[in-house]
Amino acid sequence: MSAIGKALCHSRLWGADGPKRKHYADFISTLIKAAEAHEILRKIPIGGGDAWRLSPAALRLHVAMPSSEDAKANAFFRDLYTSVATSLGEPGALTFSFEAREHTAQVENDVRQWREDRFRFEEADRQRILSNKELMKDKEEPDSFLPMMFCSPTMELGVDISALSTVYLRNAPPTPANYAQRAGRAGRSGQAALVVTYCAAQSPHDQYYFNDRKQLVAGQVKPPALDLANRDLLASHIHAEWLATARVPLAASIPQNLDMDNTDGFPVAEEHLRAFERAKQNTQLPLDLKAIIDTVTPYVELEAFPDLADPETLIESVIAAASGDFDTTFERWRDLYRGALREQGDADQVRNKTNVAPGERKAAANRYKLAADELEMLVHGRATNGSDFYTYRYLATEGFLPGYNFPRLPLYAFIPAMRGTAVLQRPRFLAISEFGPNSLVYHEGRAFRITKAKLPAGRRSDDGNLATETLLLCGQCGAAETSAVAERCQACGSSLGEAERLDSVFRIENVETYPTARITANDEDRQRRGFEIQTVFAWTGDPGDVQTIRLKHGGASLAALSFGRRAKITRLNKGLKRRAEKAICGFVIDPLTGRWLADKNNDDGTGAEPGKSRQQRIVPVVEDHKNSLLLIPDPSFGFNLPEMATLQHALVRAIEISESLEEGEMLGEPMPNRDDRRALLLYEATEGGAGVLSRLMNTPGRWQSLARSALELMHYTFDDKGEFVDGNNPCVEACYRCLMSYYNQPDHENLDRTNRKVIDFLLAMAASDTVKANRASPPRDGGSGPWISRINDWELPAPSATTVDGHKHDLYWPGQLLLAVPGGASENLIASCTARGIDVLDLPADPPATIPANLAQYFGK
Template sequence: GVDSQGYYRRLYLSADIRRVVAKEHTSLLERPVREEVERRFKANHHPVRPGDVNVLSATPTLEMGIDIGDLSAVLQCSVPPRQASYIQRAGRAGRSTGNALVMTMANAIPHDLYFWHEPRTMIAGAVDAPGVFLNASAVLERQLTAYTLDCWVQDALRAGARAKGASIPKTLGEVLKYVGKADETAFPYTWLKYVEANQEALLAGFLELFRSEESSGSFRNRLDAELTPESTQWLRSFIQGGEDREGVAPSLAFRILNRLNEVDKDRAELKKRQERIGKETAKRQSEVQSDSVKEDLARLRQERRAIGALLARIDSKQTLNFMTDEGLLPNYAFPEEGVVLRSVITRADRSASHSSQSSGASSSESSGHEVAPQTFEYERAASVAIRELAPNNTFYAEGRRVVVNQVDISQAKPEPWRFCRQCGHAEQGGTTAGLKQCPRCGDGMWADSGRVRRMARLTTVYARTPDSESRIGDDSDERKRAFYVDKMLVDVAPEDVSDAYMVKSPGFPFGFEFLRKVTLRQVNFGESGDATQDAMMTIAGEERPRPGFQLCETCGTLQKTRNVEIAYLNHAPWCSARHQAPSGLFGSPGSPEEGIFLYREFASEGIRFFLPEVAFSEVPKAMHSFMSALELGLMRRFHGAVGHLRIAADVRMASNTQSAQTYLVIYDTVPGGTGYLKELMRDRTPVLEVLEEALQVLRNCACKDDENEDGCYRCVYRYNNNHDRGLISRRLAVQLLEEVLGHKDQLVKVHSLAARQQDNPLLESSLEKRFLEALRRPWPGGQFQLKDAMFNGKHGYWVHAGKRRWRLELQVMLDNSQGVAIPCKPDFVFWPDDGVDDLPIAVFTDGWQYHKDRVLDDLAKRQAIAHSGKFSVWTLTWSDVSAAVQYDQVNPISGSGANVAVAGNSAPRGHSPWQSLLSGNAVAAFEKLLQSNRIQALNAFHQQPAFLQLHARLAGHTHRQM
């Protein structure tokens, strides 16, 4: 416009310009800090006062429960995970006027891009109702604890008690004073004694709360389940306590005292450190006051003040807040083990660092000039902390960027652990294990010394950062992140397995079982960037680099290669190893000790699925599609409220073979379990219903009509499978579920999946198993029927191949009596059993370990069989057979030299996906060619993948026709 030059000038002069005062608002902030931010944001002064916060940069904490008044704009920096979150967040704005700006940024990740194309499905999509976990033992325990505390306070008030132990001390410091001395006349002992004296009445009163709700109908109806007798029994043992044994929850009193004792120990440890600092300070002061000694002294002073601040922080915590945050009393989140980051921001001591320049300046105590270090404490759930708070990771909060550089190993000491090579089993005290084999899977390498590594539970970490380095500048938009090798190890003792169901068909060994107790151990094996060849180690069947973390054995600081001048950073200022050569480390170079692993652990309940190896474990796409379908079924079953149920793949080697067995374990992330999975396993039907319900949704989902779509957010896609999006296919999930459910009538109750009979003891090699699997598949030439049979005292099969019938024997010894000059043993022999004048077919499968040493030898033998004229001889390689059993609709396999048509998504419903490997037309053409022109037919025939040539041979072409 005409006045464009003066636009900003006029704007700034006339308009109501407000400075942007932004603050962070996250669950990481301590309560008083967070509440102050909220207060300043809500203040809404007229006129505006400088410093009033008008922009909150928030994590999902703002989504629920917190009142921050009305907003005029909500800017979302990513697409929310679910419709419910979107509505919660967007709904924060425009409450008073009905007008608001709501903007959402889509990042370049599959989840966000999906909704970039389909914004309506987020803005107007269906919202899942939140669920109630009534019988979750962990939830009930906290409610009961709160109830007894209420009753105790009320009784004390009624009695007008003013005695020392008759009320809850305000701060944790006061509580710990008595806990340390085990003074039974003070809180919490007085409360716990009250609970002990009134167990029955308290329990009855608590249970009555549930009963009375029954009368007030509508609320009652929203609860999915009533208190089960098991839950009541659980609560009884929780309040009564009793012997400390496996499978019995720690009692209420134990939980409270144990947690307080842990905090007390933590405090004692910090005090011990202060003493060390005192000693170290005295020692340094007695030395010649060189610059480096002065610097050391300054660092020691900073550290002493930092530790003093940490102690004060613990002592000043509000008692009730502490109990809520620790999950001893109810809070919004499920109780989960937490990891604490203690961040110390040190300030440069100007007088000390400049003393070298200012010659002749006073070298006396300069603490008066020093700025006290700042301390911050953040707690993260162990499930995320195992990576986010691992050594060398960068952590961002409150405008600062700090690097985790020390692990508290004073309480959670590194212990030797023995790790199984083949399965997820690990045992503490690895050096004394007397067993020769893994107690879970029987692996013979169990006793090997190389199976032992040191490991520490991650509980508290430190970051020590100079003030200037901690400030987040504009230098980078990207957050720094370290990458780790980590894995959830799933461990189940055989006695904790119950209610197993299994399809006993050798071709489809599907089954599932209930795990009363499954131990989930998530281990961080070190930074993936640190990978060196000698750090390779196989655990749970996976060979990965596992460098561990190189920590100082005294102070737990991460060791890094540094210049001499800053080598002190490798230790805490109080560490006695500070001035030693780098030895005494967990995993220092040149020492036999390797870096230590860090872990978190919890026990819960689970359901383990055993999946047919060929269809699932070999094909990541099948695995992920099935997992996604399973999750969908669970969401339908429990009306969306399954955030606490997770699925982990548990792939392991069967003992003494090279073939992997694939299990999926659905586990409950709430320690002890919520009872959901137990309910699913009350008999065989609920699990099948879950799968059936998933199948219904998948079959009928609106996205099925779009040729370009193979899934959507109404069916297989979810926020949490964003990373695996390329591996998730609705069509494949439908086919897999149909296959599983097609066998449901064959499901029988068994003792456990592990005890299932090997389908065929002769099938030593995985390749042979795969070959049989491939034979069973429907191919364009027709589907063969395999029936179990006994031939010559050994397990074999009747094979109905179209019009032909064969007797299939495994590992048959052929010698002179069959006219073979050099005795040999093909993997399979098909004997004609339909009177057709045809030769038997000897099949060798190659390329697997059992064969590799004898290939040359075999070649001679095969020649001998072929020359005998009594057999057709076929050789199938590893890739021939794998190609036949692995399918992938997006990237169809290509047989060697074969023209495999891409059938893509046109596979008819109800048919196996394997059919899509070849188009039907190719086969019809092949048949025609065969009739009209022998030579061309042979060419067409030989263009087929090797396995399909054999298939066609079995289905209808005699030796002479070939």
């Protein structure tokens, strides 16, 4: 029954003798006929039936009278809304307004100094504000008192803090050294100081130090750890000494160090090249550098860094290549400069056309202005150490000179600011998601959308498309093979026959943004769900870069661990997590302009409409080199996904605590991916590394101690009798005092500290033996990869490779004239080997836990 029907049948209208529901249809029909007779309703035909419409003449309009319902209104909220509406309509600041500004490296140097003046707001500060009032107005910076300023925890950017008497730390610092540094900011003028540290309930790091406050406040300050076995580190310092010897007065602005008249390549200025040649002939420089390197040599394992065994050759090679490396370092700047010139030229052509739509002309004018602002920043940028393109800072971020306070080789995002162009930079591994296609970034209180990737001209193929690469991703350990025809994984030796193949991989270096006026529900959903980011790795293959050990307990293998210096870590953005077809990876881009286009597979309402644009699907990637360790548990444990997740976070958290690392300095990734976890990749996220993984590999007893730390972290302990028991006040499965962390929230549902298989693994590791193993060459036949690993475990002689009837086999022992074939040998192979006097041994396709008897008899086992 309709609302009008319910009203007409209500007892309030008729009393107890009103119409019954069964008479409702007749009653309505009679009522309509009466209204039609009095011309209140008019009958109209609709869709083969009749309908009635209210006659306009039957309407009477009058001023609404105050309703008695007003008495039910909440007087407090009515007065509040009325007063707010009144204050919004009046000039001046709001009664409850509050201003806070950021004070970081992303803010222009002048603006940072103005904010320091506004923050202190003493007499001298107010005078400087008054003298800079017009400049501040141009930058839209207010001249009033600034009550709150956000800066880095160490306030290293120059804020005058001598008057501070109170420091509030929003979380527990990573180490006692950090606590002493930050707490010491208060009371520097001799006044009493108060330091308040907030420990978050859901931060395991904070809770760890909350329960052991003395260790943080009065704990031992450990010297900072730095991995000296790092060629890039030494090379950057050699470059610094070489540059000082050349006595080249580098200009603060990059273009002044290049020959800008030579538009073919913008090479290094001729006077600089002559100075570099003189430095190369300087006979004293190698001696000075040798003395510097000699101070490093006692702290480095020569086996891990063989270059130091012959420092003269190392110095000679770095100096010989220094001039060329200096020139190459500016290649990214050249690409940005050429791209801005090309964008400006293309926009100018559109502006000067006569037959162009008004909207297109306006868009071209806007592109022209943005390109001009970018050129202004690149060419005539402020020559200060606060500028991203200050020469020495640029050389440090590109890795040519030492620069520990800048991210090395960051990704740039160009932001169209109110006056000119600003640049945001992020470490590459963070930028692959934060600067992902059509993502939102925030700067100075405004939102900007990543709309475009800056594409170097030299990375296009002859057909105009981007020159992409192919990666084969090992399904066992997650290693990436760049050869499209590779048959074996270079890390674990597994077959790549069923490896995941990505044919459209493209490295992203810089992006552009555009201001966005509104944030949609799709944007919020994108931010919540995020991108599917996958991490892969590849050993560099340099001598001494990869070393392997095995952990054994009672003769049984626990795990194989491989450590590589400067392993290449690649992070791939395969698309939105909620994309339509998971098998389709990447995003659609215009290979000519770099614009991210609308994509049905990643349909979230963002991206430019393709129109007539050329389209190409690519998988954006970033690369870096990190000290990395691959841990492969023995297959006999048969860990499932939750067990691997528990083991991963137990080991990572134990490393962070035992090595006094902040969360995020040591990262762990499940391999080959989050849904299929067979191995763990650990890598040092800090620039250059802290040498933690190297010490784990080379210090006796380190893994055993780490396993005990992991068990203690999981609320277990050993009693006076050496029995393994639950500690005091343990949690049920996981908590923020043990395995949970803000950074591993996606794995929270998988964590279980009580899992018996994980506990047994860690107990065995705590009592294990460490056996060094040589890294075997990748096998070449169909199934010998896992067998080579087992053969090392059984301490058999290393097999060789041999060719029979044109087919290569890896499990051949010439001393025993024995060829072992996983999965069984064919009759033709047996006949060929018998004719040559070689015994053929059939082995199972997968190696068992113990050595097969038929194989053991050949080696007296």
